[in-house]
Amino acid sequence: MELDDAYSNGAYIDGADGYPPRWAAEAAxxxxxxxxxxxxxxPYGDGERHKFDLFLPEGKPKGLFVFVHGGYWLLFDKSSWSHLAAGALAQxxxxxxxxxxxxxxxxxxxxTAQIAAAVTRAAQEVEGPISLAGHSAGGHLVARMLDKGLLAPEVGxxxxxxxxxxxxxxxxPLMRTSMNExxxxxxxxxxxxxxxLMQxxxxxxxxxxxxxxxxxxxxDQAQWLADAWGCDQKIDPGKHHFDIIDALSDIDSEVVAILTK
Structure with missing residues (x-):
């Protein structure tokens, strides 16, 4: 369809096929x-996939960081991303x-409703502030968590x-892709x-x-959100759609510093 190429990532990344197995191995x-x-x-719900993994630091946690994976709401599960907890854990x-x-x-x-349930359930396990990050479709999902109609005030x-x-x-725009089937x-x-469009x-x-x-x-999608919300935007030099998340595993990265400040 009209926008299939515009929203195709792997076709424009060298060695794209090697990323998912590498992620899974590092996560294990x-x-x-x-x-x-x-x-x-x-468990945070009744479904087979309604589960989360919780990784604990040494000592009492300073807060809770929730990472939500991407994959166009079509792919993956939590098991491929555990290594991205390393930076926040070290903090x-x-x-x-x-x-x-x-x-x-x-x-x-x-x-979206499932992620709200997962955040709510995880918040029962850990006291203190909550930070959220998500990648691609996961970025959509964590942005949606700011909707006051999704999380109860005691969590939000x-x-x-x-x-x-x-x-x-x-x-x-995704309505003009084949994925909309x-x-x-x-x-x-x-x-x-x-x-x-959230108010x-x-x-x-x-x-x-x-x-x-x-x-x-x-x-464009990143710019649209930054403009709509009047929030900060960071454009990471030299990073593409697959390696942009690597910084989450680095205790010294700016990404981790922002999420755990």
């Missing part, structure tokens, strides 16, 4: 290294990573920092799920993070 190493500090498959934060149901089995709105008011990384912030978005659903939001520090070498459509 991180989980194994934590031993009893890795609390796996905590003394607990890290939760949820799985969620995928399209076309459910709608994007259903997934704990949000300190939200970082949509290479987010999908306006879903209306699985999303099943119409105009009303796309508008309802577009963070750029009544919880107060939190928001930084939109995007790679300078991303597809123009993703640079």
């Amino acid at each position: 190493v991180l989980r194994a290294s934590l031993g009893e500090r890795a609390k796996l498959d905590i 003394g934060w607990a890290v939760a990573m949820p799985s969620y149901d995928l399209c076309p089995d459910v709608s994007i709105a259903d997934i 008011n704990r949000l300190r920092t939200v970082m949509p990384i290479s987010p999908l912030s306006d879903l209306r 699985k999303f099943k978005l119409d105009e009303a659903a796309a508008e309802a799920e577009s963070p750029v 009544d939001r919880y107060e939190a520090s928001v930084t939109v993070w995007v790679g300078a070498d991303e597809r123009p459509s993703f640079l």
Whole structure:
């Protein structure tokens, strides 16, 4: 369809096929290294995929960081991303990573509600401030968590920092992709799920993070959100859609500093 190429990432990244197995392998190493500090498959709902992993730092956590994975709401689960907890863990934060149901089995709105349930359940495990980050479709999902209609005030008011990384912030263009056969978005659903159109939001520090070498459509999506919300935007030199998340595993990265400040 008209915008299929505009929203294609892997075709424009050298060695794209090597990233998913590398992510999965590094994630497994991180989980194994934590031993009893890795609390796996905590349920937040009744579905098979309604579970999150909770990784605990040494000592009392300073707060809770929740990372939500991407994959166009069509791919992956929590098991491929555990290594991205390393930076926040080293800064003394607990890290939760949820799985969620995928399209076309459910709608994007259903997934948004699932992430709200996962954040709420994880917040029961860890006291203190909450920071959220998500990548691509996950960037959409963490941005949606600022909607006051999704999280109860006792959770929403704990949000300190939200970082949509290479987010999908306006879903209306996706109606002009072949993926919409699985999303099943119409105009009303796309508008309802577009963070750029959200008005009544919880107060939190928001930084939109995007790679300078991303597809123009993703640079646009990041800019649209930063403009709509009047929030900070960081364009990371030399980074593309797949390696933009690597900084989460680096205790010395600016990304980790923002999320755990």
